[in-house]
Amino acid sequence: RPAPITVTLTGAGGQIGYAAMFRIASGALFGPDQPVALRLLEIPQGVKGAEGAALELTDCAFPLLTSVDIATAPEQGFDGANVALLVGSRPRTAGMERADLLAANGAIFGPQGRAINDNAADDVRVLVVGNPANTNALIAQRNAPDVPAERFTALTRLDHNRAVGLLAERAGAAVADIAGVTIWGNHSTTQYPDLSHATVAGRPALEIVGESWGRGEYVDRVANRGAEIIEVRGGSSVASAANAAIDHVHDWVLGTGNAAATSGAAAPWTSVSLPSTGAYGIPEGLIASVPARSINGQWQVVEGLDVDDFSRARIDASVAELAAERDQVAALGLI
Numbered sequence: 001r002p003a004p005i006t007v008t009l010t011g012a013g014g015q016i017g018y019a020a021m022f023r024i025a026s027g028a029l030f031g032p033d034q035p036v037a038l039r040l041l042e043i044p045q046g047v048k049g050a051e052g053a054a055l056e057l058t059d060c061a062f063p064l065l066t067s068v069d070i071a072t073a074p075e076q077g078f079d080g081a082n083v084a085l086l087v088g089s090r091p092r093t094a095g096m097e098r099a100d101l102l103a104a105n106g107a108i109f110g111p112q113g114r115a116i117n118d119n120a121a122d123d124v125r126v127l128v129v130g131n132p133a134n135t136n137a138l139i140a141q142r143n144a145p146d147v148p149a150e151r152f153t154a155l156t157r158l159d160h161n162r163a164v165g166l167l168a169e170r171a172g173a174a175v176a177d178i179a180g181v182t183i184w185g186n187h188s189t190t191q192y193p194d195l196s197h198a199t200v201a202g203r204p205a206l207e208i209v210g211e212s213w214g215r216g217e218y219v220d221r222v223a224n225r226g227a228e229i230i231e232v233r234g235g236s237s238v239a240s241a242a243n244a245a246i247d248h249v250h251d252w253v254l255g256t257g258n259a260a261a262t263s264g265a266a267a268p269w270t271s272v273s274l275p276s277t278g279a280y281g282i283p284e285g286l287i288a289s290v291p292a293r294s295i296n297g298q299w300q301v302v303e304g305l306d307v308d309d310f311s312r313a314r315i316d317a318s319v320a321e322l323a324a325e326r327d328q329v330a331a332l333g334l335i
């Protein structure tokens with residue numbers, strides 16, 4: 001059997017942590033032959049939740065789970081981490097100013113970035129789920145100068161999966177027949193779910209669903225799906241968020257799509273928030289969502305897609321929001 005892969009999960013006592021850890025322990029990240037060691041990082045108020053979940057993990061008797069450790073110190077929590085899922089954050093509460101939100105998260109993601117820098121394994125891969133995810137990822141990345149920048153990512157896979165699911169529903173098609181959907185920009189309501197290159201069973205999606213829906217109602221529905229879930233369910237997205245985080249890491253490590261189709265224009269892609277290298281006019285360094293494939297364990301931006309005027313304006317608006325958040329955390333001395 002291979003040596004276990006160490007996965008650190010922060011916010012493990014919370015909802016998404018609870019929804020994610022049983023699937024991680026059962027092999028959803030790396031397949032049925034790869035053992036996993038779990039490290040759960042919480043703040044003191046959340047430790048009981050993590051401890052209770054750990055008792056249940058024992059009671060599942062997962063054959064792939066080699067150990068569960070609970071920590072409250074980031075240095076300990078990220079020790080030897082190969083994968084770090086940063087779920088715990090300080091969400092916005094009523095009356096909170098944006099600057100307060102960013103400062104509170106800086107106090108979490110700065111120290112966690114430094115702890116990853118100093119304690120994680122050399123091959124560490126980081127996924128930030130806790131909101132504001134893209135900017136929290138930027139803060140962590142800038143505080144981890146010894147880790148290659150591209151190992152820091154933020155979750156827009158939930159938005160991507162929502163975009164795929166809602167397109168399939170509208171087109172009356174199977175999810176498996178959908179390809180070429182992209183989420184651009186920030187994990188916020190400014191995000192742009194783009195169907196320009198999407199296909200449904202090989203046919204252009206915008207021809208099937210119509211431009212007015214595909215570039216109108218659809219864009220708003222995907223961007224506001226989180227609020228829709230809260231309204232109907234009475235609580236935020238949990239299982240779908242955990243599922244998306246698992247999809248993201250799974251595809252990063254094992255590759256997007258099947259091995260025979262990982263290159264060439266037809267190879268499937270997904271949406272990932274990655275530090276920009278300047279592709280598609282996104283300022284270098286911003287952690288923005290782009291179309292990407294994972295090849296040999298590394299994200300590669302899908303290059304050369306046409307961006308028409310409608311798409312350009314939507315991408316620019318969301319990227320401008322990210323740049324403003326970056327400027328705010330820079331002004332606060334967090335990066």
Ligand code: NAI
Binds near residue numbers: 014089090133159
């Ligand atoms: P929750 O409130 O149930 O759990 C959060 C947990 O994080 C709590 O147990 C808390 O004690 C812990 N925590 C707080 N600060 C911490 C720190 N410094 N270190 C370790 N743990 C810490 O929240 P839930 O529902 O699990 O959501 C978690 C985050 O994920 C929220 O910020 C939410 O906005 C975000 N989210 C992001 C999505 C995305 O697509 N990027 C989708 C859905 C949620």
